[in-house]
Amino acid sequence: MEKRQEDVHEALCHYFPEGGWQLEHNTTGYSHVTIFVNVPAGSFVLRIYQPHGKLYRIKKEHAYLNQLSCVKGLSFTFPKIVPSLKGETFIPLSNGLHATLFERIPGSSPDYLNLDHWKSMGIATAEVLKAFGTIKTESIPEITISEMLYNFYLPLNRENFVKQVKDSVLADEYSEVMDLMVKEADLVEKALASAKLPVQVIHGDLHSNNYLMFDGKVSGVVDFEFTKPAWRVMDVAAALCYTGPDSDSVDYMACVDPFAAGFCEKGELTEEEINVIPLVIKLRYVSLFVATINWHSREKTESSLRANKLILEVGSNVIPWVNESAEKIVQAFTSRMKSRSRE
Numbered sequence: 001m002e003k004r005q006e007d008v009h010e011a012l013c014h015y016f017p018e019g020g021w022q023l024e025h026n027t028t029g030y031s032h033v034t035i036f037v038n039v040p041a042g043s044f045v046l047r048i049y050q051p052h053g054k055l056y057r058i059k060k061e062h063a064y065l066n067q068l069s070c071v072k073g074l075s076f077t078f079p080k081i082v083p084s085l086k087g088e089t090f091i092p093l094s095n096g097l098h099a100t101l102f103e104r105i106p107g108s109s110p111d112y113l114n115l116d117h118w119k120s121m122g123i124a125t126a127e128v129l130k131a132f133g134t135i136k137t138e139s140i141p142e143i144t145i146s147e148m149l150y151n152f153y154l155p156l157n158r159e160n161f162v163k164q165v166k167d168s169v170l171a172d173e174y175s176e177v178m179d180l181m182v183k184e185a186d187l188v189e190k191a192l193a194s195a196k197l198p199v200q201v202i203h204g205d206l207h208s209n210n211y212l213m214f215d216g217k218v219s220g221v222v223d224f225e226f227t228k229p230a231w232r233v234m235d236v237a238a239a240l241c242y243t244g245p246d247s248d249s250v251d252y253m254a255c256v257d258p259f260a261a262g263f264c265e266k267g268e269l270t271e272e273e274i275n276v277i278p279l280v281i282k283l284r285y286v287s288l289f290v291a292t293i294n295w296h297s298r299e300k301t302e303s304s305l306r307a308n309k310l311i312l313e314v315g316s317n318v319i320p321w322v323n324e325s326a327e328k329i330v331q332a333f334t335s336r337m338k339s340r341s342r343e
Helices: 002-012 055-068 115-132 145-150 158-167 175-191 233-240 252-266 271-275 277-299 302-342
Strands: 022-028 033-039 042-049 098-103 199-202 211-214 217-221 228-231
Touching (some): 002 042, 002 098, 115 199, 115 211, 158 277, 175 277, 175 302, 271 277, 271 302, 277 302
Antiparallel strands (some): 022 033, 033 042, 042 098, 199 228
């Protein structure tokens, strides 16, 4: 904690050399450290990128945010980077890490049990996809199921994935759900091998904690670490498949219906995209499991272990539900898209 305070002080001196800041709250997520900072000029968010936050990825994230800042007419706000006194968008710290200051967007995480929040997230997701569809990039690569499954978050191949599962410290405690993940990886890979799905730059990690809610509506969408070209429908699936560590108490279908209602007011998906939403929800979980088991295999930190456990625990609830409810999930979107087309 003392070392973190030193990092914060070093970073903030590049923005507020006179000092006088107050640290309202700080969190250590699974990826990076986020700290809320209050000064007389306003409220800000300091992000300290951890070692896996490579500089080229930070620069790419900032380039995407710069393009998104030009999108008009959104009902919410994307993060706005605050330049340092020297005009820098990121600060290199003496320990080799980097930090960036953002304007603070009012709001907090959604209430998973509030169905109005789910509808608002559906509306915002439609806007996110349209906004990201305006991003210009040098080229859009061909995206395969193998790329989505084994290389989306951290690169791995199936052989090493299976080996890491067998060698995992969690292999005994979570053997049943790990076997389920390996089985679903093969099923999803086969089912989506010939899929022809629209590709664009997407958020890449649009789970519910990356929405901010204020006065009952989405006020902001944050965390662009995994923004890249990929299957467009992945953002829809990601928004639907994370409901926090207490996910066993959530009625998933009750959440899907208002989300779909909100999304289908203005959102666009092809018929094939809608039909594969259940498969892509499972793809999201398996790809996260691939990434977290690879992360823990490399670093063996408490954070990587917690992330691995969370994906297994939530996935053990979500994947069986998707298998049982696939037709209902598809119908939630199909019926509303058809109703809109008749209007």
